[in-house]
Structures are given as structure tokens and as C-alpha cells.
Amino acid sequence: MQTDQLLTLFSGVLLLLGLIAFFLGRAKAARVRASGTAMYAQPDQYAWFAVLATAGPAIVVSAVGAFVLLLLGAEIPTPYLLAGSLVMAAVGLMVGMRQVRPDFHARQAIERVIRWVLVTAAMISILTTFGILVSIVFEALRFFKMHSFWDFITGTVWNPGASFLAAAGRAEEGATGAQFGSVPLFAGTFMITAIAMLVAIPVGLLSAIYMAEFAPSRVRTLAKPTLEVLAGIPTVVYGFFAAITVAPLIVDIAGFFGVDAAYNNAVAPGVVMGIMIIPFISSLSDDVINSVPDSMRQGSLALGMTKGETIRDVVIPAALPGIISASLLAVSRALGETMIVVMAAGMRPNLTANPFEDMTTVTVRIVAALTGDLEFESAETLSAFALGLVLFAVTLSLNLVSVLMIRRFREKYRVNNL
């Protein structure tokens, strides 16, 4: 029998057992209550307890069994495992039925089970972080066994070239040519991020200042969601926009000033990424500026400062931790942005300070390494995980610093909604 059919059969039988448990449990509890005995819980609660006692152990057994199968590679045939679970279900049904007694706190028992289910759900998010870390670290370690960590961090030539030959056991044919120096990739990433920040921070911050300090409330209620639209546009769409519309425009403008620009220059993805990030900065900065206490503005105005001076010398310095925090989040976002650079930036690792040349980024190389028809074991494929590890470390530290900054702001001005 196919595994699908087995699973369907298993769930069907389990469902049936659960139904039986529910009706038997309710009937028994109703009978006991009808006999005049005072009970701790309602018949329905006994019924639900019976269902939990039936299905719970069975599901736990099958889940644990599946994990043992996968993790330890133990040979338990699936039918035996499922049959074992069903036996557990039957045992659970009997135990559950015996618990339908007047002195049993069915409701509290259900509560305890539910609590554990909720804790398990909450653990999933921890497991996700853990999973990302484990998957990246393990594959990255395999990569660093083939190529030294030091060369990876400091090398200036990224040329995976013939690394697949090494994976195919033909190392002597040219695998020595493969070089994994990540400096050009990070240089490209930081260049594009810097361009994006040059667009996003001034526009985002000034928009936030306008919305928080100058704009009439009608403009504000309209402008905020409009800006949010910029953040809601899928990145693949921005990538197309950057490659088809912005890049030729940049080439034309650069040509007008006599500068030679490549069609996959770094400016186009940088500018478009900056546009995408504007709402990240403006939204958070707006919130922060709004939560600077009004007494500070009143004090400043009372001393005869103009509105502009108040904003520049009082409000912005007070909001600075929040603004920096927003900018750091934006940088982390820009570093990890993938689709825009995949579609609009170059593929050639290029160590240059000229933004009009083509250059590639970390995320572009990750995508390039994992979408080809390469063997998973090859150094080029594994290099994607090494790059991912660095990306993870950098964005994680940026996020943590950002959280610490905003927490400091929050404690200083006692605002709770940030």
C-alpha cells in the first residue's frame, strides 16, 4: 500500500476512535450525573478529555516514531508504526473512559493539555531560528573544510569556476583554479546598500519630520498609508522596474555627463532599493518623533526658538536613538534584499569603487550557486551557505543593536507603543 493511502487510513481510523471516545465519554458522564452524583466537570468536558486521551498518545507516538525514522535512520516499517499508534489510541480510549469519574477534574486536565499544546506551538518559532542556524552552520562548516575560512574572508578573487570537478572526483583537472574570496561580493553588497541608504535616509527622515511636525492631520492620514504601499510592492516587481526602466535611465543620464555606465550598474538597484526602504525609515521615525514628549517642544518654543530650530536642536536629538534604530533595520533589510539585485545588478564579482560599473552581491551569488544544476556536494553550492552564514551574523547583530537602541529610547521617555 502507498504511504498516502496508509496515512489516510490512519487518520480515518483515528478520527473514528476519537468520535467513539467523545460519544462514549459523554454518555457515561451523563449516566453518572443522572444517577445524582455531583461531578467536578460537565459531561462535554469528560467527553473532550476522552478524545484527548485517545488521540494524544497516538499522535505523539507516530510523531516520535517518524522522527526516530528520519533522525536515527532506524528501520521501523511505516505500517507497524501506524498500527502501534492505533493500539496506543485504543489503550488511551480505555484509560480515558475509566477516568470518567465524579472525582476527576476533567476541565483542569484539558487545560493542562492545551497549555502544553500552546507551549509546543510557541517552540516552533525557536525551532525555526535554530533550524536556520543549524542548516547554515553545518553546510558552511563543510565548505570551510574544503576552503580555508581566512581565504574566504580576506580573498579578493571569487572564481568558483571548476569547483564542481573536485566534487566529481576529478580534482586534478583544474579544481585548483577555484577561488572563494568573498571581499568583492561584500564590497558590491555594501556599495548597493550605501546607495540605497543615500536615497532612503534623507527622504524617509524628512518625510517623517513633515508628517509628524508640519502636516495637517488630513495630509498625514493620507500620506502614511500611501508610503506604506511602497513597502508592500513585491521585490520581484521592483527588480523588474530597476532592470527595465531605471537602469537604462541611469545609463542615459550618466552618458549625458560623459560617464560610461554598464546596464547592470550598481546605481539602479541601489536607488530602487532605497525607494523600497523609505517607508521602513519614515514609519518608525514618525512614531519615534511623535512620542518625544510635547513638554520638550513647549519648553523650546517658550524660549523663543523657531519651529525649525526646535525640530533640529530638540526633537531630532531626542529621537535620535529611534532614528538610528530604524536606519539600522533598514540597512539589515538592504543587505539581505535579493530579488532587486538578482534582476538588476551584475553577476560578475567586481572589486571597484565606481558605482556605474556592474558588480555583484552576496545574495546574488547565493541564488546563482543554488539554482544551477550543480551537485549539492560541490564547493560552489556549499559556498552559498558560507555566504548565508555571514549574512545571518551581520543582519542578526544589526537587528540586536537596533532593538537595544529603541529600548533605550523607550525607557528614557516611558513610551509603550514602540
Added chain:
Amino acid sequence: MSQTFDEISSQLRKRHRRSARLKWISMGALGLAGLFLLWFFSDMLGKGLPAFQQAQIQVEVDYNEDASRMGRAALDPDLSRLVSRTFERMIPVQIRENPELLGTSETRWVLANAQVDQYLKGHRHKLNEQQVVLVDELLAEGRVELKFNTNFFTTGDSKMAEASGILSAAVGTVMTMLVTLAIAFPIGVMTAVYLEEFAPDNRFTQLIEININNLAAIPSILFGLLGLAIFINFFGVPRSSPLVGGMTLALMTLPVIIIATRTALRSVPDSIRHAAFGVGCSRWQMVRDHVLPLAMPGIMTGSIIGLAQAMGETAPLIIVGMVAFIPDVGASFTEAATVLPAQIFTWAGEPEKAFVEKTAGGILVLLTILIFLNATAVILRKKFERRW
């Protein structure tokens, strides 16, 4: 040294001018952002709207012996260079299925190829001069026309621009989103309920909270690496399938749903909880019967926004292989499929010029869906939001 009144007031004027300048500059920044948005949408509309029209051509189809082997023989040799090859390929199949067609002929509107289409729309094309003259003649006779492109909505991907459509990608998106929602919604709501209503304030709870905030800020491509290493290589989930794509996106959407649900739960006033406890509810009964129903509009709004985010996500799906060429509409959660953003990405990489408008057309469809989803979320919030 004292200043005269005139000096002081001129200084003051200067300071006020500077203040006004800040106002205008900051207003300009907001205007600039608005202009970006306007530029973007007008550019996309300009490029994408033509995709909803497609050139069709009226031809005499002659179902003869030769045509049953090679479809091209059914058409006038000059015209056959203007007709889409997908139509020519179908002729032998049609004859095989309906043998009585053999020997008959009919006049019908068929799909023109991408070059005719591009010529009619005034874009760059690869027609030679004779063909241009021929198309102009046909145009004058009314035998070539731009018609509404139903094909775009009823077919899957194709290597020929004129015959490619978004249906298979749309179905893939729906299936992937079903998986995402089925995983992320219950787990997200349960996590939020635990953190807000059950959890004691200890180290473990704080760890979960920090972790969730951090997950929300991790680059999406890293989720793709997780999907590849854990779901595909370790658990053996089929590559490129809506199942693995949906699972990967679910982990990404989880923090969004958790954060939205927590906000919604927090906005339910404590008096509701006190009243529930007062009449003897247990904690779970209080949550299930009182707090959750009141928080539901907020939870739904957050989930829809999370879903819209997941729907536009491409990077992790590329890593788990959902950029396959899928001409047929998929029917299974474990078979290879593609999604709308991935389809857009594939088309954007096609060298053929005619695919540019297909890409932009796909983008318009995706943006329409996203705007619709977000509008639904806003309306839900407006309609059911309660201020306590």
C-alpha cells in the same frame, strides 16, 4: 556691544526663513516619495496594459492531407509566418481527433505570433518588409486585430510569448498560500495566545519574544536556505512543490501573524477577562469564548497582511526550486509548481522582447491581487474595530 532693533529683527526674519525652508524641504521629500510611487505605477501600467490585448489574425484553415502531418500546410504560406506556432501544432492533433475535418476548410480567427503583435502595438519587431506590407494590408481589410487576451488568463507558461499565460502560476500561488495559511495561522495564533494569556514572565518567555522579533527581520533568502537544507534535503519533501514552498513561506509569515495577534489580544480590555473569571471560566474557556472572538478582526487583518507579504515573496521560493517551467496547471501539492512572482521572474529573464509586456502584465495582476487583499484587511479593521 548691543544690537539695534533692526539687526535683531533681521536676524529673526532669517531664523524664520530657515524654519520655513525646513518645512518646504521636508514637504518636498514626501512629495518625492509620492512621485516615485506615481512614476512606478504609470510605468507599470504603460508597460503592462498592452499585455491584456493580443493580435489575432483571420486565416483560411484548409484541413488537407499534408496538414495532418505538418500543421503549417493548412495555411497560406505567407500567412503561416504570421500565425503563432502553437496554433499550427494543434492542427494535426485536431485532425487526428476529428477525422471528418479532413478535406474541409474554414475561416477563423487565430492567434498571431509575437512579432505581429509587437508590430501592431508599435514596439520593436522582427518582421521583414514584405511581412510588414502584408500585415498593413490585412489590417486595412480588418483581418488582423488586437483583441482581448483571454489566453493570458487561461493558459500556463509557454516558450512562445503570444501563447503564455498566468493560469498555472495563479493556481500554484493559491495552493502554496493554502499550505502557508494552514500552517502559519494556527501556530501563529496559538503562540500569540500562549505569550499573551498563559506564559509566566520568565527568561524562557523573553527568549521566545526576542526570537520572534528577530525572525521578523531575518532576510527572506535565509528562510530559503532553511527550506533547502531541512525540508528538502533532510525531510525529503519534494523539491519545487507547493508543499515545500508553502512550508518555507509559513515560517516567514509566522512572526507577522504572531505580532498582529498579540496586538489584537492586548487591545481586549482586562475587564472582559475579569468578568469571565468571575463567572467561573477556566483560563482556556476565557480565551476561547471571550478574548479570541473579540480579537478576531485584528487577527484576521494581520493574517491577511502576512498572506499578502508571503504572496509577493520570491527569493526563498527560488532557493527551494519553485522557478520551474510549468506549462500545465498543477493539481497536486507534491508536484512541481510555480507561483506568480516566480513566473514574473522567469519571464523577466526571457531574452524575447515580447515577454517584457507579459512580465509587466503579470505584475499588474499580482499588484491587483495584493491591493485587493490589503484593501480587504483595511476594510475589515475599519468595520469591526472596537475602541474600548
